[in-house]
Amino acid sequence: xxxxxxxxxxxxxxxxxxxxxxxxxxxxxxxxxxxxxxxxxxxxxxxxxxxxxxxxxxxxxxxxxxxxxxxxxxxxxxxxxxxxxxxxxxxxxxxxxxxxxxxxxxxxxxxxxxxxxxxxxxxxxxxxxxxxxxxxxxxxxxxxxxxxxxxxxxxxxxxxxxxxxxxxxxxxxxxxxxxxxxxxxxxxxxxxxxxxxxxxxxxxxxxxxxxxxxxxxxxxxxxxxxxxxxxxxxxxxxxxxxxxxxxxxxxxxxxxxxxxxxxxxxxxxxxxxxxxxxxxxxxxxxxxxxxxxxxxxxxxxxxxxxxxxxxxxxxxxxxxxxxxxxxxxxxxxxxxxxxxxxxxxxxxxxxxxxxxxxxxxxxxxxxxxxxxxxxxxxxxxxxxxxxxxxxxxxxxxxxxxxxxxxxxxxxxxxxxxxxxxxxxxxxxxxxxxxxxxxxxxxx
Amino acid sequence: xxxxxxxxxxxxxxxxxxxxxxxxxxxxxxxxxxxxxxxxxxxxxxxxxxxxxxxxxxxxxxxxxxxxxxxxxxxxxxxxxxxxxxxxxxxxxxxxxxxxxxxxxxxxxxxxxxxxxxxxxxxxxxxxxxxxxxxxxxxxxxxxxxxxxxxxxxxxxxxxxxxxxxxxxxxxxxxxxxxxxxxxxxxxxxxxxxxxxxxxxxxxxxxxxxxxxxxxxxxxxxxxxxxxxxxxxxxxxxxxxxxxxxxxxxxxxxxxxxxxxxxxxxxxxxxxxxxxxxxxxxxxxxxxxxxxxxxxxxxxxxxxxxxxxxxxxxxxxxxxxxxxxxxxxxxxxxxxxxxxxxxxxxxxxxxxxxxxxxxxxxxxxxxxxxxxxxxxxxxxxxxxxxxxxxxxxxxxxxxxxxxxxxxxxxxxxxxxxxxxxxxxxxxxxxxxxxxxxxxxxxx
Numbered sequence: 073x074x075x076x077x078x079x080x081x082x083x084x085x086x087x088x089x090x091x092x093x094x095x096x097x098x099x100x101x102x103x104x105x106x107x108x109x110x111x112x113x114x115x116x117x118x119x120x121x122x123x124x125x126x127x128x129x130x131x132x133x134x135x136x137x138x139x140x141x142x143x144x145x146x147x148x149x150x151x152x153x154x155x156x157x158x159x160x161x162x163x164x165x166x167x168x169x170x171x172x173x174x175x176x177x178x179x180x181x182x183x184x185x186x187x188x189x190x191x192x193x194x195x196x197x198x199x200x201x202x203x204x205x206x207x208x209x210x211x212x213x214x215x216x217x218x219x220x221x222x223x224x225x226x227x228x229x230x231x232x233x234x235x236x237x238x239x240x241x242x243x244x245x246x247x248x249x250x251x252x253x254x255x256x257x258x259x260x261x262x263x264x265x266x267x268x269x270x271x272x273x274x275x276x277x278x279x280x281x282x283x284x285x286x287x288x289x290x291x292x293x294x295x296x297x298x299x300x301x302x303x304x305x306x307x308x309x310x311x312x313x314x315x316x317x318x319x320x321x322x323x324x325x326x327x328x329x330x331x332x333x334x335x336x337x338x339x340x341x342x343x344x345x346x347x348x349x350x351x352x353x354x355x356x357x358x359x360x361x362x363x364x365x366x367x368x369x370x371x372x373x374x375x376x377x378x379x380x381x382x383x384x385x386x387x388x389x390x391x392x393x394x395x396x397x398x399x400x401x402x403x404x405x406x407x408x409x410x411x412x413x414x415x416x417x418x419x420x421x422x423x424x425x426x427x428x429x430x431x432x433x434x435x436x437x438x439x440x441x442x443x444x445x446x447x448x449x450x451x452x453x454x455x456x457x458x459x460x461x462x463x464x465x466x467x468x469x470x471x472x473x474x475x476x477x478x479x480x481x482x483x484x485x486x487x488x489x490x491x492x493x494x495x496x497x498x499x500x501x502x503x504x505x506x507x508x509x510x511x512x513x514x515x
Numbered sequence: 516x517x518x519x520x521x522x523x524x525x526x527x528x529x530x531x532x533x534x535x536x537x538x539x540x541x542x543x544x545x546x547x548x549x550x551x552x553x554x555x556x557x558x559x560x561x562x563x564x565x566x567x568x569x570x571x572x573x574x575x576x577x578x579x580x581x582x583x584x585x586x587x588x589x590x591x592x593x594x595x596x597x598x599x600x601x602x603x604x605x606x607x608x609x610x611x612x613x614x615x616x617x618x619x620x621x622x623x624x625x626x627x628x629x630x631x632x633x634x635x636x637x638x639x640x641x642x643x644x645x646x647x648x649x650x651x652x653x654x655x656x657x658x659x660x661x662x663x664x665x666x667x668x669x670x671x672x673x674x675x676x677x678x679x680x681x682x683x684x685x686x687x688x689x690x691x692x693x694x695x696x697x698x699x700x701x702x703x704x705x706x707x708x709x710x711x712x713x714x715x716x717x718x719x720x721x722x723x724x725x726x727x728x729x730x731x732x733x734x735x736x737x738x739x740x741x742x743x744x745x746x747x748x749x750x751x752x753x754x755x756x757x758x759x760x761x762x763x764x765x766x767x768x769x770x771x772x773x774x775x776x777x778x779x780x781x782x783x784x785x786x787x788x789x790x791x792x793x794x795x796x797x798x799x800x801x802x803x804x805x806x807x808x809x810x811x812x813x814x815x816x817x818x819x820x821x822x823x824x825x826x827x828x829x830x831x832x833x834x835x836x837x838x839x840x841x842x843x844x845x846x847x848x849x850x851x852x853x854x855x856x857x858x859x860x861x862x863x864x865x866x867x868x869x870x871x872x873x874x875x876x877x878x879x880x881x882x883x884x885x886x887x888x889x890x891x892x893x894x895x896x897x898x899x900x901x902x903x904x905x906x907x908x909x910x911x912x913x914x915x916x917x918x919x920x921x922x923x924x925x926x927x928x929x930x931x932x933x934x935x936x937x938x939x940x941x942x943x944x945x946x947x948x949x950x951x952x953x954x955x956x957x958x
Binding site: 074075076077078079080081083084085086087088090091092094095106107108109110111112113114115116117118119120122123126138140141142143144146148150160161163164165170171172174175180182184194204205207209210213220328329330377378379380410411412415423424427431434437438439440441442443444445454455458459461 | 617771887
């Protein structure tokens with residue numbers, strides 16, 4: 073029987089060159105998260121399905137999860153998102169944790185969706201969450217960190233916009249400002265959520281229908297609400313409401329923190345049912361990639377679902393393929409070499425001496441791939457070049473005798489004769505330069 | 516409804532302190548693998564079930580996999596091991612890959628087993644594999660790397676033993692040396708595999724039964740085979756067979772490479788059906804933790820199952836919890852601090868100045884957690900200490916005015932007055948020391 077060599081539909085194989093890019097993305101995520109004092113955690117791939125049924129929204133829980141019954145009769149799901157899991161973990165150690173708890177993870181998730189560009193059935197995400205801060209300072213910190221991640225990837229202010237809204241503000245607008253009843257409010261929220269996906273005329277038609285006898289006044293109110301790019305543009309009733317004051321304070325903190333690409337957007341909803349305050353999304357401004365590349369918000373109620381005393385929570389997530397597409401669209405993809413420093417090409421009957429040299433170099437921390445195939449020179453070289461390894465070290469009888477080797481830079485035609493210590497210091501210098509690129513210089 | 520806060524049976528939540536240890540293990544794996552010129556890859560969580568049904572052995576494929584039918588009617592499994600997946604990946608790019616291909620991954624797997632110490636339903640593994648080397652040099656390289664991993668974790672020669680066998684040698688012994696027919700040989704192999712789990716008398720009884728009329732001669736032959744700790748102890752017919760010569764060459768290469776803790780073991784089988792030559796396992800010598808902590812072997816036939824031209828392959832795997840238990844048993848668990856360098860404790864109405872200072876420190880690569888809760892001093896300090904953060908920086912009105920801050924080492928009672936540049940250089944020095952611990956000094 074011949075088996076297919078293709079990966080399962082909607083998933084990806086990461087060969088070394090794709091994995092290098094993924095690792096670059098993971099490293100940026102980790103670096104920025106840790107710079108803000110967030111600590112890494114890990115979690116199981118499976119959760120009971122009911123964890124998502126409770127609060128993640130119907131589509132995600134019912135239609136998009138990979139769900140099955142295990143051999144013990146438990147109905148489980150491959151996690152489609154992290155927020156319920158980290159809330160469960162906080163609930164399990166509600167008393168023991170140190171607060172504020174600042175946590176991040178880099179993990180994989182699965183959703184049963186039609187595969188398309190930037191949307192895979194298995195995907196990787198950064199999740200960062202802070203627990204235990206009631207004030208809008210937490211919301212600000214998460215958004216500041218979201219911006220720092222975009223900047224760390226090399227994005228400029230003009231490349232993205234951070235849209236911010238508040239669920240409580242939306243409730244206030246629906247009920248107190250537009251005077252809608254519960255059913256109307258629910259329908260209007262759903263309509264807001266679809267706004268970017270439908271034509272302006274269709275939006276107006278549907279809004280008119282929902283508003284019913286309030287349409288005349290309601291439509292003009294809606295117009296002005298949706299065109300407000302700053303909280304200060306909102307009508308006074310809304311600005312002075314509790315959530316209005318809160319969102320104004322959030323914008324003020326973001327201004328102080330130097331976050332420029334931020335704007336208010338009354339129609340931003342985010343699909344998940346668990347948000348209880350601020351919601352935000354980072355949008356790509358490139359018209360060809362006009363989509364959200366990061367999102368998050370406040371979800372104060374979720375920990376309480378797991379039988380623990382509720383605790384305030386703000387978090388965000390970014391997808392790996394999503395940010396990869398963004399980097400591609402904005403020509404921000406880095407050029408990445410192999411993790412291997414040196415490929416040793418062996419000429420003639422010196423395999424044992426080459427073994428020794430490789431061992432010695434490795435003991436000094438140098439990453440060495442040793443050719444032990446006894447193939448012809450050109451085929452050995454071809455392997456090193458194909459793998460994008462920065463240096464080739466040639467080892468033959470003369471080299472073994474003299475302990476002087478030819479080191480070739482595969483990215484140029486440059487060659488040099490070097491001894492053992494010089495090889496080690498060359499590689500260490502190269503690493504130090506790479507590491508210093510991550511740590512900006514003192515000014 | 517109240518949901519359980521416990522993780523799914525047989526899986527673990529990794530809170531920051533557990534994740535630190537897991538990251539330490541992952542980093543050792545990555546460091547040693549890369550030192551040998553292996554490059555990282557990634558792969559999907561799901562594979563078609565048939566991939567395991569083919570060669571992984573009946574128990575693993577039928578009883579231990581997490582299997583289900585997806586919404587499109589495909590029968591899939593959460594991967595219980597990596598070897599079939601990496602073989603599929605090689606088959607998919609059979610022509611384009613550079614050979615020898617040296618690859619590693621750090622990934623999670625699931626098996627439906629009764630949870631017990633060191634055996635979880637979800638576990639993490641290092642997998643390293645080399646493709647395209649027909650000679651025993653590949654087998655040697657993988658075993659040398661296995662030993663290097665144990666040493667990098669701090670294990671001494673006396674802490675472990677590497678048992679080595681060869682499937683072809685076993686076949687030769689069964690058929691040519693003991694003269695067994697196919698059924699007898701199959702039963703004897705299964706008996707060898709169970710040897711460590713049953714009493715000596717039971718082993719003898721069952722062996723006698725399998726041998727039938729060959730029992731008299733066969734039992735004494737078995738005795739001497741099983742007591743051979745070196746290939747040189749084997750009878751001449753076996754030593755001069757093709758697999759006998761090959762395993763002798765392997766031991767010679769391992770000797771040259773300085774691998775001491777290695778011994779021949781005719782009864783070592785390893786459960787998986789795909790091995791075609793060398794098999795090996797690293798065993799803990801601690802009588803309280805007497806189990807395999809790493810295993811691997813040659814599996815030349817697997818890539819060919821996916822419709823590609825076959826290619827020789829040798830690989831190994833180590834489990835995260837397995838090595839964690841080993842480190843614990845041998846008192847080799849490291850003490851690990853938070854990834855956060857500094858916790859800023861804020862005193863009085865200086866939150867904005869503290870924000871600025873945190874931002875400035877972060878821009879220099881320092882990992883800073885900023886307290887923005889306006890809590891009392893002692894509660895802020897308690898949070899930092901509980902999180903195992905190495906330094907606390909106190910920021911109050913005087914500090915903001917003078918730009919001189921009190922920096923407290925949380926592991927001692929030491930305190931010092933420092934300016935901005937001094938803080939940055941202190942943290943950088945600390946990092947450099949930590950990094951140098953990973954790279955041995957030039958002698």
